[in-house]
Amino acid sequence: MDGDEVGSSIEITGLSKVFAHDRLEVLALDGFELQVRPGEFVCLLGPSGCGKTTVLRIVAGLEPKSGGSVTVHGREVVDAGSDRGMVFQEFALFPWRTVRGNIEFGLEVKGVPPEKRAETSRRLIELVGLKKFEDAHPVQLSGGMKQRVGIARALANDPEVLLMDEPFGALDAQTRNLMQKELLRIWSATGKTILFVTHSVDEAVFLADRIVVMTARPGKVKEVIEVGLPRPRDRTSGEFIAVRGRVLAELDEEFEKARAREISPD
């Protein structure tokens, strides 16, 4: 086990995943490698079907891996656990629970006493900007507000890493931009390690310390791009557009490969 000073928050080596549909086996991931430093914000980017969500689900412990090794803070991932918080594209809020009830879910199953739960949820509701909505039910909230609950709920367990699966994919463009800024604010306030799956180049360049571009299926790392721009980032600045261009070029190559394979299947 690596010490915390040298070690990574997330360490993935030689990860492979085979999906079996009936008698057909599909190799979704093949030799995927990634090290994420504590407190780092890493975006996984790739053509659809490249397995980026699968990587996230394996790290979360929701999907078994077929080979390789995944450790989070030095511990091998075997199943889902509260040390890895997850935020879903579909929000996945419990519709029968209020905002507060959703946020306190993780604490409840851990057996945290009600006063302490209330304290934590109050703090998180404030952090994600949902004051006055603590007793609302998910149906009463807009998409952006729902995902604020999703983030607060994942943070309630004080996890070491936050896994985000296209969390803003279901939001309109304006809300999406706002939520990206909000996420960066929450990230700097909590110092969590974030692994963020997206298919938006713009989103990845705006958010990430590093962008991992994946190959078309079977997914592995094609290129890791260090963004290296100071925050807050300006989408219209020359540097931003330059990084965006680099990422886009990498991605385009994979799109072409995926498309070529669709046209002439092997």
Place this chain on the structure above:
Amino acid sequence: MDKLVGAIWKLLRSNWLRILLGCASLAVFIAVWWLYSAYLHAEWPFSGRTPSSTAEYLPNPLQVLSAFFDSFAHRDPVSHLFMTSHIYASMKRIFFGFVLAFALAVPVGLLMGRSRNAEAFGKPIVEIFRPIPPLAWVPIFLIALKLFWGPIAIVFLGIFFPILLNVTFGAKSVDPVLLDAAKTLGAKKSHQFFKVVLPFTLPYLMTGVKVGLGIGWMCIVAAEMLGAVGGGVGYYIYNMAFQPAYFDRMYAGMLVIGLLSVLTTGVAGVIERRLYRWMGMK
């Protein structure tokens, strides 16, 4: 003119219209019934005809209504009980049948909805027994289970399957992403069941309860037909059907069942709405 059109539009979209339509349908039904009965009895406006030989089968609505009130005021001529006693006896059977059906259908439904093996095991039995009408079980249940448990068992069968089917379907439709969310929040198997599967299934359960209660009432006549301890509305209807002079009472008994079913389904509906509001679902 525009104002008139506007007012008509407003009426067409208001709830009042819906209530009015509901009343109108009842009024049309009663009018048709009354006319047909008058036709058979050769009463106004059909005074000229000779009465039909089947006239006694259909008393007019007023006669049925007065038999209805009379059944609460006086003991009936066959079992010598007030209608309140019959209602109490039937309600008790519905209640016991419901409690038993609920207690068995909910756990079995949850199990079959969440476990493929349990479903594979239970499905053949359910699919063979579900279409058998509870009526078919009447003789053997009354002989084998006697007059107290026999009728309850028949009502039980009527209520059991709607609840079982709805709960199974509900438990099966639990959104997998909600279970994923629960797992990443540290929920163990038991938490996933009690805090995700169970609340998700509740609305389906309520649908099953409402449908089941309706079918339970449909079984009550069959359940009480061949004998019942302490009377029963079904028992009352069946006994009144032996003499044409009591046909108005027989129809009054049917009216009682209709009203009781509306009442129990209504209570279930109120509970359902409360539950939805409490759970934050519209």
